Amino acid sequence: MRFSFLTAVAAAALTAAACGSASPSAPSPSVTPSPSPAPAPAPAPAPAPAPTPSPTPSSQVTVSIIGQAGPGSFTPNPVNASVGSTVVWQNSDSTLHHIVLDNGTDVGNLNPGATSRAISVTSSAAVGFHCTIHPSMVGTINGSTPASSSPDPNAGY
Ligand SMILES: [Cu+2]
Numbered sequence: 001m002r003f004s005f006l007t008a009v010a011a012a013a014l015t016a017a018a019c020g021s022a023s024p025s026a027p028s029p030s031v032t033p034s035p036s037p038a039p040a041p042a043p044a045p046a047p048a049p050a051p052t053p054s055p056t057p058s059s060q061v062t063v064s065i066i067g068q069a070g071p072g073s074f075t076p077n078p079v080n081a082s083v084g085s086t087v088v089w090q091n092s093d094s095t096l097h098h099i100v101l102d103n104g105t106d107v108g109n110l111n112p113g114a115t116s117r118a119i120s121v122t123s124s125a126a127v128g129f130h131c132t133i134h135p136s137m138v139g140t141i142n143g144s145t146p147a148s149s150s151p152d153p154n155a156g157y
Helices: 002-022
Strands: 060-065 079-082 086-091 097-101 106-110 127-131 138-144
Touching: 060 079, 079 086, 086 097, 086 106
Parallel strands: 060 086, 079 138
Antiparallel strands: 097 106, 097 127, 127 138
């Protein structure tokens, strides 16, 4: 029973196929490619990490506050820093200090262990600084221009 049913189905299929292929009047199916589905958008590759533009390596000088001893309150002192670099004060003492530059720049309060914001050195002129709480605490920043920018007067020999 089962066998005969399958045979009948196969025979019908063969008959249909033969009938279809034998029909000469059927317009030849133009070879229109089935509309290919739009290719799935490739997952955007992870953006290559842009090479971090290394900021001009401006150096930073850390001045330690080590006590209340006049010019010896700071180390190093004087502070030698090139123009374009920055200076920070780190309070290594056990009491609050408040550093102010003689040009009016207020570095701010520094609790024990704290480090100040960075102050940019914008001039090669020396500028003093002191602690507003302990006026005896004084120091100096000696700015300097980078040596590479000064032309060599003996160049050419
Ligand atoms: Cu102080």
